[in-house]
Amino acid sequence: MLFLFIIVLANQLTNLNSLEAPKGMKVSFLEPLGFYVEWELVPRTIEDRISGYKVKLWKINEEISRNFKLLFGEQVPGLEKKDVSQEQFENHYTPKNEPTVFDVTNGYLKAIKIKDIKEETLYEVRVAAVRGSEIGPMSDPLRVKVIFRNTTTVMLAKRSLNYCELSTLNGLGDRSVNKDDATLYHTRL
């Protein structure tokens, strides 16, 4: 009886101490071409410190199909470009390509800058808390893609498990970035 009780107690302690997946992850565009990834710190206690975070960035395979479609009242055939992700998007799915892993070796940091990303490339980002040699569960995934960029304007498409959005950033030329995060329309990524 006592033995059982100890097992139950031990189980509860393990549950109490198990690492949580980071919540509230956000990805914004960085100039020059890059992402700024932020998340909420995973709760911890003094004895039970988070030693850092692991941020994973996957390139997602997309199939690009270009179809001729009659646009403008069937007068002019227009070329429609359509990018369709070939990989499912869900919490329990891990993308096929090897991810690039960024180690944040400080449990109090809750953001990193990722450089050298590519335009017109679909990425998936997830983050996990690290405690010593233990790696916690991954956050919900977020997919991002820079779909348009010139010297003054950037358009960033994002998709989480709950929403799709297209953000337009203007005024990049003078470095005083005016961020307009309004949802303009839904984009399929």
Ligand SMILES: *[C@@H]1O[C@H](CO)[C@@H](O)[C@H](O)[C@H]1NC(C)=O
């Ligand atoms: C960049 O693209 C935007 C949106 O298409 C356009 O309004 C702007 O004039 C462009 N800027 C330059 C310098 O080409």
